[in-house]
Amino acid sequence: MPTRPVPLHLGSVAGIEPGHEFLNRLDVKAAGLHRDSVKGIASLKGNPAEAIVLSGGYEDDLDLGSVILYTGEGGNQEGRQVADQQLQGGNLALQLSFEQQTPVRVIRKVWQGKTPFYQYAGLYLVTRSAAQMGRSGHLIWQFRLEMIAAESALDSATTLVQEPAVAYEPTPRQLALTNRLVRDTRLMRIVKELYDFSCQVCAARLPTPSGPYAEAAHIRGLGGPHHGPDKLDNLLCLCPNHHLTFDRGSWSVNDDGTLRGQPGRLTLAPAHEVNPLHLHYHRRRIYQPHSAPTLF
Structure with missing residues (x-):
C-alpha cells in the first residue's frame, strides 16, 4: 500500500528553534524539517519550496550566514556542474518561493573534525532569482536567500563582507534571544495586484512560466535602523532592477x-496612497545619488 505524501508545510516547525542539531538527514526528515533524506530542495509539485539543505555540494554556492547564494538542482556530478539546469522540480519550487x-x-x-552533523539555521526568504552561467560554463539557477531574523541580520544583507566560501566549519556558539520580523505576504501580494505586476517606475511586467513577476519594495525598511511599518502605504510595486537601486x-x-536621481514619475493606483513621511525618510536617510549597486 503506497504511503501518503506529507502535506505541504511552509514556515517553522513547532518545537524546533534555529541552532537545533541532528546527527543525520534521516533525523532531519523525522523532525519534519525536510521531506527527503537525499535531495537538497524539499517541495511538492506546483507549490513553493519548503526547505533546502546546504551541504557544500555545488561549486557556485556561497554561504555568508544571513545571506546565501544557493545553486538549484540538476546537472551536478561530484561537486562539479556538467550540464545545464532547468526551471523544473525544486528549481521551479524556489522560483515560486521567490x-x-x-x-x-x-x-x-x-x-566537526571529520564528522558531519546537520543544524537548523532558521527561516529565509528568496530575494533574488536568476538563470546565469556557472563556473564550469553551464547554465545554473541561482537563488539569493536572506534570513528572516534579528534586525542585525537583516541589516547585514545590505553591507556584506565576503568571507571564505562554503567552508561549513563549526562556528563559536553563544546563547542569544532574538526578535523575528515577519513580513505580511498578503500586503505584498495586494500591492502587486494593484499594478497588475507592473513596475511603478518603468511599467515593466515580467512574464515567467508561473505567471507575471514583480517585487514589493518597502520604502522605509522593516529592519533596524529604519524600523519601518509593514503597511500598504509603505510599499511600492517595482521590477527587480528598480527595487534593488x-x-x-x-x-x-x-x-x-x-523621481529624484533619475527622470520620470511614479505611477500611482487610485486605491494606493503612499505615506509622504516614508518618502521623506527615504530621501533623507537612504537616497545616495552616486551609489553603484550590484545584483548579488
Whole structure:
C-alpha cells in the first residue's frame, strides 16, 4: 500500500528553534524539517519550496550566514556542474518561493573534525532569482536567500563582507534571544495586484512560466535602523532592477510623485496612497545619488 505524501508545510516547525542539531538527514526528515533524506530542495509539485539543505555540494554556492547564494538542482556530478539546469522540480519550487515571498527552512551540513552533523539555521526568504552561467560554463539557477531574523541580520544583507566560501566549519556558539520580523505576504501580494505586476517606475511586467513577476519594495525598511511599518502605504510595486537601486539609494521619490536621481514619475493606483513621511525618510536617510549597486 503506497504511503501518503506529507502535506505541504511552509514556515517553522513547532518545537524546533534555529541552532537545533541532528546527527543525520534521516533525523532531519523525522523532525519534519525536510521531506527527503537525499535531495537538497524539499517541495511538492506546483507549490513553493519548503526547505533546502546546504551541504557544500555545488561549486557556485556561497554561504555568508544571513545571506546565501544557493545553486538549484540538476546537472551536478561530484561537486562539479556538467550540464545545464532547468526551471523544473525544486528549481521551479524556489522560483515560486521567490515570487510568492514564502519562507524557506534552511538546514546546514556542518563538519566537526571529520564528522558531519546537520543544524537548523532558521527561516529565509528568496530575494533574488536568476538563470546565469556557472563556473564550469553551464547554465545554473541561482537563488539569493536572506534570513528572516534579528534586525542585525537583516541589516547585514545590505553591507556584506565576503568571507571564505562554503567552508561549513563549526562556528563559536553563544546563547542569544532574538526578535523575528515577519513580513505580511498578503500586503505584498495586494500591492502587486494593484499594478497588475507592473513596475511603478518603468511599467515593466515580467512574464515567467508561473505567471507575471514583480517585487514589493518597502520604502522605509522593516529592519533596524529604519524600523519601518509593514503597511500598504509603505510599499511600492517595482521590477527587480528598480527595487534593488531603490533599496541602495540610487533614486528616490518626491512628494509630488516625480523621481529624484533619475527622470520620470511614479505611477500611482487610485486605491494606493503612499505615506509622504516614508518618502521623506527615504530621501533623507537612504537616497545616495552616486551609489553603484550590484545584483548579488
